[in-house]
Amino acid sequence: MAKVGSPSEERAGARGRVPSRHPEEGAAGAEGRFKTEEMILNVGPQHPATHGVFRLLATIDGEVLIDADPVIGYMHRGYEKLVEQRDYRQITNLVSRMDWLSGINNELPLALAVEKLMEIEVPPRAQYLRVILCEMNRILNHLMFFASFGAELGAITPTFYAFREREDIQRVMEATTGGRMHFGFFRPGGIKEDVPEGFVEGALAGVRQVIDRLPDYENLLVGNEIFKQRTIDIGILEEEAAYSYGVSGPIARGSGITMDVRKDEPYLVYDQFDFDVQSAPNGDCFDRFWVLIREVGESARIVEQAIEGLPPGPIMGKVPRVIQAPEGEVYVRCENPLGELGMYLVSDGDRRPYRLKIRTPSYSNVSALSYVLKNTYVSDMIAILGSFFFVLGDIDR
Amino acid sequence: MAVIEKVKLPGPASWLLNWSRKYSLWMMQFGLACCGIEMGAAIASKFDIIRFGVIPFPASPRQADLLVVAGTVTDKMAAPIKRVYDQMPEPKYVISMGSCANCGGPYWDSYAVTKGVDQIIPVDVYVPGCPPRPEALLQGVIRLQQKISGENPSEKWLGHTTPIPVIPEPGLAGGV
Amino acid sequence: MAQTQSLSRADEALERVKSALKETISEPKVNFGTVDLICEPGALVGVMTALRDSEGIECKFFGFLSAVDRSELGEGGGGLEVLIVVYSPVHFFSVAVHVPVAAAAPACPSVSGVYSGALWHERETHEMFGIVFEGHPQLSNLYLPEDFEGHPGLRSFKLPGRAVKDWPGAKDPEEAAAGGR
Numbered sequence: 001m002a003k004v005g006s007p008s009e010e011r012a013g014a015r016g017r018v019p020s021r022h023p024e025e026g027a028a029g030a031e032g033r034f035k036t037e038e039m040i041l042n043v044g045p046q047h048p049a050t051h052g053v054f055r056l057l058a059t060i061d062g063e064v065l066i067d068a069d070p071v072i073g074y075m076h077r078g079y080e081k082l083v084e085q086r087d088y089r090q091i092t093n094l095v096s097r098m099d100w101l102s103g104i105n106n107e108l109p110l111a112l113a114v115e116k117l118m119e120i121e122v123p124p125r126a127q128y129l130r131v132i133l134c135e136m137n138r139i140l141n142h143l144m145f146f147a148s149f150g151a152e153l154g155a156i157t158p159t160f161y162a163f164r165e166r167e168d169i170q171r172v173m174e175a176t177t178g179g180r181m182h183f184g185f186f187r188p189g190g191i192k193e194d195v196p197e198g199f200v201e202g203a204l205a206g207v208r209q210v211i212d213r214l215p216d217y218e219n220l221l222v223g224n225e226i227f228k229q230r231t232i233d234i235g236i237l238e239e240e241a242a243y244s245y246g247v248s249g250p251i252a253r254g255s256g257i258t259m260d261v262r263k264d265e266p267y268l269v270y271d272q273f274d275f276d277v278q279s280a281p282n283g284d285c286f287d288r289f290w291v292l293i294r295e296v297g298e299s300a301r302i303v304e305q306a307i308e309g310l311p312p313g314p315i316m317g318k319v320p321r322v323i324q325a326p327e328g329e330v331y332v333r334c335e336n337p338l339g340e341l342g343m344y345l346v347s348d349g350d351r352r353p354y355r356l357k358i359r360t361p362s363y364s365n366v367s368a369l370s371y372v373l374k375n376t377y378v379s380d381m382i383a384i385l386g387s388f389f390f391v392l393g394d395i396d397r
Numbered sequence: 398m399a400v401i402e403k404v405k406l407p408g409p410a411s412w413l414l415n416w417s418r419k420y421s422l423w424m425m426q427f428g429l430a431c432c433g434i435e436m437g438a439a440i441a442s443k444f445d446i447i448r449f450g451v452i453p454f455p456a457s458p459r460q461a462d463l464l465v466v467a468g469t470v471t472d473k474m475a476a477p478i479k480r481v482y483d484q485m486p487e488p489k490y491v492i493s494m495g496s497c498a499n500c501g502g503p504y505w506d507s508y509a510v511t512k513g514v515d516q517i518i519p520v521d522v523y524v525p526g527c528p529p530r531p532e533a534l535l536q537g538v539i540r541l542q543q544k545i546s547g548e549n550p551s552e553k554w555l556g557h558t559t560p561i562p563v564i565p566e567p568g569l570a571g572g573v
Numbered sequence: 574m575a576q577t578q579s580l581s582r583a584d585e586a587l588e589r590v591k592s593a594l595k596e597t598i599s600e601p602k603v604n605f606g607t608v609d610l611i612c613e614p615g616a617l618v619g620v621m622t623a624l625r626d627s628e629g630i631e632c633k634f635f636g637f638l639s640a641v642d643r644s645e646l647g648e649g650g651g652g653l654e655v656l657i658v659v660y661s662p663v664h665f666f667s668v669a670v671h672v673p674v675a676a677a678a679p680a681c682p683s684v685s686g687v688y689s690g691a692l693w694h695e696r697e698t699h700e701m702f703g704i705v706f707e708g709h710p711q712l713s714n715l716y717l718p719e720d721f722e723g724h725p726g727l728r729s730f731k732l733p734g735r736a737v738k739d740w741p742g743a744k745d746p747e748e749a750a751a752g753g754r
Contacts (some may be wrong), residue, residue, distance in 0.1 A: 045474065045477050053429055053474055053477070072715060072716065073471075073473050073714075073715060073716035073717060074471060074473050074474045074477075075429065075430060075468075075469060075471060075474070076471060076473070076509050076716035076717065077469060077471065077504045077507050077509055077510050078504075078507045078508050078509050078510075078725055080701070080726065081507070081508065081725050081726065081730070081732065082504065082506065082507055082732075085506060085732065085735055093503070094503055097430075097431055097503060097527075100430060100431035100434055100528075101434065116605055144434070159441065160441060160442050163437075163438060163441035163442055163443065164441075164442055164443070166438075167438070167443045180435070180528075180530060181431055181434060181435065181528060182431065182527065182528070240633075241689065243633040243634050243635070243662065244633070244635060244688050244689045244690060245635065245688075245689050245690040246634060246635035246636060246637070246688070246690035247690075248634070257662065259634065259662045264662070264665045265606075265665055328604075329604060329605075329609075330604070330605045330607075331604075331605070331607045331658060331667060331669060333636075333660075333667070340636075342636060342637065342658070344637075344639070344656065344658065344669075346641055346643075346646070348645075348646050354645075354646055355641050355642070357637065357639045357641070357656070359636060359637035359639075359658070363693070364635070364637070364690055364693075364694075367689075367690055367692060367693040367694075368689075368690075371689070392430070393430055393431070393469075396716060472718070473716075473717070473718055505734060506732045506733075506734030506735050507732070507734075508725050508730075508732055508733065509716070509717065
């Protein structure tokens with residue numbers, strides 16, 4: 001069902017290097033080695049490579065990380081409590097700020113959950129526009145990680161390239177929604193307003209530019225020998241472990257998993273578009289990045305198709321004046337740029353949710369970090385951290 | 398240093414000092430949340446904060462003049478922010494970027510968020526917005542530069558005249 | 574189209590789940606495309622293992638583990654329950670497992686041996702709801718400082734900001750202008 005690509009061509013050119021994982025028995029004071037002592041290295045919470053305030057307590061022995069314990073909570077704002085005090089319109093704007101790189105994707109599961117409980121039919125034009133905006137946001141998000149991963153490995157150039165492209169797409173998003181990052185655009189029943197004049201041209205120009213320049217970007221890092229040396233066979237996450245930790249999104253798909261909610265349980269109108277689920281088999285930093293950068297192209301393809309098929313019509317379904325979800329429970333999963341975003345909504349018939357459990361992708365993804373970092377080298381730590389593409393607000397909520 | 402603290406500088410010397418300081422602000426980015434991304438955009442190609450004489454990416458807070466607190470400050474994060482601020486040498490300035498850093502913003506009723514970074518460190522310029530556009534941050538920088546140009550360097554070198562509030566203990570915003 | 578497809582998928586899955594788990598679960602049903610079931614704490618580890626390993630189910634993907642405090646829900650209300658959602662990447666359906674726990678001294682066996690991802694989720698649930706997960710290797714706070722008092726997830730925990738100013742009660746602007754807020 002899902003078509004699987006392979007980064008084997010790019011990987012082929014890489015020279016062999018020292019093993020990425022230290023043999024476990026040799027970690028401490030084996031015969032014929034230097035006698036080393038364990039020590040604790042504190043990384044963060046304010047560290048440029050951690051995209052925010054992430055702290056890692058690393059126990060190291062010589063060059064080997066024997067234990068890594070992520071310490072989170074520096075950005076914990078108590079979302080699940082705050083949403084119980086706000087009505088659905090307000091929550092839309094709140095969840096938008098949860099994962100600040102993919103604002104509009106965060107709003108989607110909430111809108112879908114309320115629509116399911118209230119049995120609201122969403123008009124096709126709104127569904128198409130939702131898809132377009134979500135995928136454009138995915139491109140923005142992935143370009144950001146393209147920028148940051150390069151910067152973390154010492155290549156600052158990708159940052160400037162990626163930000164240039166981001167600005168072009170962001171301008172279209174801003175003209176449509178009024179926000180650069182936090183959009184507050186999806187409402188239960190549809191979207192806030194129809195797109196402005198010039199949206200179609202702007203969006204097409206934006207994504208075509210990305211499609212045109214993508215090979216260059218890919219070459220810039222994926223074709224770079226230093227980049228390969230620092231990422232191939234580093235930080236391996238096996239398929240089974242990825243499932244068990246609940247790792248999803250491009251990070252899981254870098255481990256040979258082809259799980260993608262857009263394909264498996266299509267929501268909106270994703271089943272009408274032709275796109276591939278990118279996946280790579282090796283589970284190392286290189287493959288995770290390779291999947292991420294390939295997904296930009298897939299998203300651009302979806303945007304192109306959706307704009308082509310964009311139907312006319314209303315953008316808002318029949319919704320009552322006051323959004324009041326009837327009693328019930330529903331679990332909605334969506335494919336966020338970083339993985340599976342799920343919202344479990346328990347409603348008691350009020351304008352506020354009784355309980356809204358938010359399952360954020362980065363949280364589950366990062367919980368696998370201590371497993372992946374075990375017995376790797378200190379010098380690879382930042383590469384592994386960077387390849388997990390997390391957003392702190394998404395972890396801590 | 399010592400001379401500046403002791404004597405009253407003649408007007409032109411003050412002007413020259415202030416003028417040179419305001420266009421060479423090394424900016425310590427404290428990107429905490431969404432605003433951190435907009436701060437990044439302000440640094441990157443299109444908005445280019447270096448035009449205004451603000452130099453990003455200092456090697457350490459000990460080499461920085463300006464601290465930009467961009468994003469939500471939580472009670473758990475308050476102590477590290479205070480530490481970074483304390484590590485910066487005088488004279489130093491703080492820009493609070495975004496509603497969260499200003500007053501708690503959309504998390505005004507949260508049990509874990511510090512309502513305003515000015516409870517922890519003194520703030521010179523507040524930039525409103527959620528998040529502020531990069532232009533807003535640039536405007537904040539210009540306002541800061543205006544402030545610097547009117548300063549008396551000897552007072553500034555002595556550090557803050559008003560005492561810095563004691564950092565709140567973690568867990569202050571707990572349940573009732 | 575896609576919706577109906579996933580619904581029939583869930584119905585088939587429900588039958589397989591029923592036949593695999595038999596008496597260990599109660600009230601299995603399909604709720605908006607998700608297989609929903611209730612399981613007692615004592616049988617939880619067995620049920621989760623069966624959900625992960627049984628042929629035809631294979632819920633290998635760990636969704637989340639959390640809790641719902643139903644004490645203020647509806648007339649009769651309810652107690653505290655642990656909620657686990659897992660997903661089958663092979664057969665494309667989710668299973669939501671509800672585990673009622675005692676409100677007085679809430680405790681539940683840890684499923685971190687079955688799903689490694691539960692390690693963090695259980696720590697979070699422990700600090701937010703005060704549920705003790707027996708067998709968890711390190712049940713320390715994840716988000717909040719260790720000296721934080723109370724469990725914010727519980728309904729009885731009131732936000733300090735809201736204690737002063739309650740949630741605005743007016744539904745419409747007119748209503749607010751007329752008197753409320």
